[in-house]
Amino acid sequence: xAINKNHLFDDLNGIKCAIVETVVxxxxxxxxxxxxxxxxxxxxxVPSPPPKAAAVPAPTTTVxxxxxxxxxxxxxxxxxxxxxxxxxxxxxxxxxxxxLHTPDKRVVTMAYxxxxxxxxxxxxxxxxxxx
Numbered sequence: 001x002a003i004n005k006n007h008l009f010d011d012l013n014g015i016k017c018a019i020v021e022t023v024v025x026x027x028x029x030x031x032x033x034x035x036x037x038x039x040x041x042x043x044x045x046v047p048s049p050p051p052k053a054a055a056v057p058a059p060t061t062t063v064x065x066x067x068x069x070x071x072x073x074x075x076x077x078x079x080x081x082x083x084x085x086x087x088x089x090x091x092x093x094x095x096x097x098x099x100l101h102t103p104d105k106r107v108v109t110m111a112y113x114x115x116x117x118x119x120x121x122x123x124x125x126x127x128x129x130x131x
Contacts, residue, residue: 009087012044017083020091023048029080031115035108039100042085047078 008019020032020043033043091113094100100108102120112120 007090010081010083012046012081012083015044015085016087017044017085018087018089020082020084020089022081023079024082025079028115029082032082035100035102036084038103041089044083044085045080046083048081 009017010019011017020036021028024032029045033045036043095108095110095113098107100113102108102112106112106120109117109120111117
């Protein structure tokens with residue numbers, strides 16, 4: 001169990017892992033996995049459990065219900081949980097501590113991590129700026 005929400009860990013496929021992100025798409029998994037593996041982390045990906053559905057009241061048997069054809073609910077897109085085997089890993093600390101790098105040797109910024117930018121624009125940290 002985690003001390004706080006910022007440092008979650010759990011067993012994924014029987015391996016104790018620090019949770020990087022939960023309920024993510026396949027495209028996001030590919031991005032995170034390639035970036036973390038480049039930074040020498042062992043990544044574990046497992047399917048996320050389906051969200052809990054609200055209780056559906058029991059249908060009443062009437063002629064209308066028997067005659068109507070009720071379509072089956074659409075299948076939800078598959079989502080995944082991503083973790084790393086280094087249980088000391090924390091995404092926030094890794095990004096703001098400038099510990100992660102892109103394959104082109106740039107420091108990973110928060111905008112790059114969130115995939116808002118396609119190239120990590122490494123800025124001078126606020127504590128190194130000359131005013």
